[in-house]
Amino acid sequence: MSKYWSPVVQELTPYAPGEQPRISNVIKLNTNENPYGPSPLVLAVLTDNIEKGLRLYPDPDASTLKAAIAKNFSVRPAQVFVGNGSDEVLAHTFQALLKHPDPILFPDITYSFYPVYCRLYGIDYQTIPLTESFEISTGDYLRKNGGIIFPNPNAPTGIAMPLASIESLLMSNPDSVVVIDEAYVDFGGETAIGLVDQYPNLLVVQTLSKSRSLAGLRVGCAIGNAKLIEALERVKNSFNSYPLDRLAIVGAVAAVEDRGYFEQTCRTIVSSREALSTGLKQLGFEVLPSKANFIFARHPKADASRLAQSLREKAILVRHFPYDRIDQFLRISVGTDEECAALIVALKDILYP
């Protein structure tokens, strides 16, 4: 503490991202990165643009990127917002659309950044418990609220919600915004973007960090009714005129446009996920049904925290959350088939020495 701090600062409990190890030779399955690099077209366009005008500010509106995203999803550019990773897009969303007199609602087990944003902006919230089988039951959200947000598929469970359930929630909750955080949707979920023209209260958030392999370049977006996007633009333009740098803009455009590479990569990861799931079950793990690029699993006879530590000693990083209800689970990002196989071998060594 310090007398110079604004009062809000002492109330904050900052988000702790997964570890980024400084050493190599680690099998890194802890932060849901894509095991494959970005499209070769991204690398080519970045190389082409390094010599071009880094001395000049970027387009503050990133209009080429908005146009590419709009085209990809068959929406209008005015329905697209872009930001410095989906975390920044979410931050602006909390401030611009989720701060109302009534508390906002999100699951008790979900992306742990949501309560952090609430504290940053002084937003009241209530958490709604997942069911016994770790699913979101939309019926539990039918109460007065200032907004609703959850990931689909949810994190860290990986469990997806059918589009019909989302649509029924949108219909029964017309007075506040419903934010669907689709960071992981491309690995088997159904996107709600097709509903934005019908539901003025729907905002869909996506990221290029996972399915488009650009975690290192920091690009996320939101799709929704133009009025919701306008609110985000007003906040963004009161915060930072140019959140996306010149290389991030051109790289993201190339990533969005290379649909073939994107689809191929996602298919490969889904196939690896299914093999990994099978392997874990054979070792005795209970595996939640994942539609994401990670698996959430627990072993009835092994403490999750100790398992994570034992894997770490074998140079394999996975993520363990010491939270209520899920402290016996491990979240394991889907790596290459070789990395997944190495994980299975290591777990076998640990569990059945």
Add this chain to the structure above:
Amino acid sequence: MSKYWSPVVQELTPYAPGEQPRISNVIKLNTNENPYGPSPLVLAVLTDNIEKGLRLYPDPDASTLKAAIAKNFSVRPAQVFVGNGSDEVLAHTFQALLKHPDPILFPDITYSFYPVYCRLYGIDYQTIPLTESFEISTGDYLRKNGGIIFPNPNAPTGIAMPLASIESLLMSNPDSVVVIDEAYVDFGGETAIGLVDQYPNLLVVQTLSKSRSLAGLRVGCAIGNAKLIEALERVKNSFNSYPLDRLAIVGAVAAVEDRGYFEQTCRTIVSSREALSTGLKQLGFEVLPSKANFIFARHPKADASRLAQSLREKAILVRHFPYDRIDQFLRISVGTDEECAALIVALKDILYP
């Protein structure tokens, strides 16, 4: 307006950055960019890093960059904060250090983003008029306040304040933070960074956009007492874990480390500024004494808004602010000697056809 907007959204008056024209063949003297590209070492390191791990998240702490900045300024890494351009650094500063019961103080003529941040975070402020000669008089700031912020050199005047005046202000204002926004300091001003160990209430903000030619890469920083930096980190880590992408981090490190190129570029711009100033005076302009990479000037016989329009028709962009007290001034970024000469020729044509 929309019922879905948080109440703060409708109160916002977003900042309007200078135009980024989509056409080339324009002499662009409107947004204070550096006319020279970044250090060749920056381009080399970017090229080297494109193939390396864009699929992985960046270091959330950008520790290599903090180390490089700390070394450059002879401070400790714990005294350094980095962000996505100095605009983001300033935004976090307003939220983390300038939101208190008393109003904050800044000049009536200054960076026009300051009141925008205040509205975004609900911060009360008072503006203090510059003197008749457009200078900041620190004596005017000796009143109860929640913080003080101004650029040194000031923008858009270009006038610098001596370090002794800043030190006397720091001494007489021990109860709130004094933020010195040094976006333009490298073109002839005196940095206050040498005072951070003595004054726990001093925060210095700098950017790599101007003197290090990296407007397109979005990197800014703040230097101050570790307690002030901790407040900024708490807000940053409650907003976005990874505001600097992998390329921005490595590019910024190279830019900071290449002191020779930086010093040479700054010297060239200062020399061009002095020649431009002389040329403008010869055309009858009143030119404020600039220590920045821009010049603020007015002509007693020509309306500034019309002058800007006439220059635009000759494919030369300068900036005009339609604000009280300065609506007869033009802010002209210092370009290459060739660009400055072309501006002088164009102005001569317009003023003395």
